[in-house]
Amino acid sequence: xxxxxxxxxxxxxxxxxxxxxxxxxxxxxxxxxxxxxxxxxxxxxxxxxxxxxxxxxxxxxxxxxxxxxxxxxxxxxxxxxxxxxxxxxxxxxxxxxxxxxxxxxxxxxxxxxxx
Amino acid sequence: xxxxxxxxxxxxxxxxxxxxxxxxxxxxxxxxxxxxxxxxxxxxxxxxxxxxxxxxxxxxxxxxxxxxxxxxxxxxxxxxxxxxxxxxxxxxxxxxxxxxxxxxxxxxxxx
Numbered sequence: 001x002x003x004x005x006x007x008x009x010x011x012x013x014x015x016x017x018x019x020x021x022x023x024x025x026x027x028x029x030x031x032x033x034x035x036x037x038x039x040x041x042x043x044x045x046x047x048x049x050x051x052x053x054x055x056x057x058x059x060x061x062x063x064x065x066x067x068x069x070x071x072x073x074x075x076x077x078x079x080x081x082x083x084x085x086x087x088x089x090x091x092x093x094x095x096x097x098x099x100x101x102x103x104x105x106x107x108x109x110x111x112x113x114x115x
Numbered sequence: 116x117x118x119x120x121x122x123x124x125x126x127x128x129x130x131x132x133x134x135x136x137x138x139x140x141x142x143x144x145x146x147x148x149x150x151x152x153x154x155x156x157x158x159x160x161x162x163x164x165x166x167x168x169x170x171x172x173x174x175x176x177x178x179x180x181x182x183x184x185x186x187x188x189x190x191x192x193x194x195x196x197x198x199x200x201x202x203x204x205x206x207x208x209x210x211x212x213x214x215x216x217x218x219x220x221x222x223x224x225x226x
Contacts, residue, residue, distance in 0.1 A: 104157075
């Protein structure tokens with residue numbers, strides 16, 4: 001079945017460092033890809049998404065490009081802030097279901113930014 | 116403000132008891148979902164509902180039950196048959212196949 005593999009954490013960086021969190025996927029067909037963020041004690045928020053190959057999703061300084069040839073969707077940010085500390089989940093939309101969206105999640109990567 | 120409400124934030128139960136987790140949304144979304152999150156793991160889908168009075172099993176439905184009598188509400192019951200019920204439970208909703216919006220979650224501890 002479809003699956004998502006994320007870079008293992010935790011990841012600890014200093015403020016203003018460059019961030020990359022790797023995500024690769026296995027899927028039949030052409031799923032949509034997502035990055036979600038979870039702040040401590042909260043639910044998930046959609047950070048960005050891409051729906052077809054070569055699309056770039058971006059939001060709040062974060063970017064990720066849908067690479068079909070490498071089956072990857074790596075998350076990047078040029079200069080991280082302490083407020084970016086959270087758990088980041090990569091996900092793909094699984095097989096088509098009418099009227100709903102079935103997501104498959106990676107295991108999550110905990111990011112800590114030190115001042 | 117529209118959103119998803121889950122209550123309570125923390126829930127404690129004794130082993131062998133059934134417990135029902137609440138999820139309410141005022142976003143007018145048709146689809147609703149329940150996920151389970153364990154430490155170091157991603158979210159796993161328990162049940163989902165595309166429309167009132169209909170729901171489908173997800174990947175880990177054993178030991179759980181749901182109902183969808185109203186569009187706004189999708190309660191999850193964790194039964195005594197669930198072998199390892201202690202987890203963080205997240206409810207979500209969407210307009211069909213579009214973006215899912217998540218609630219703040221309920222942390223269930225069973226001892």
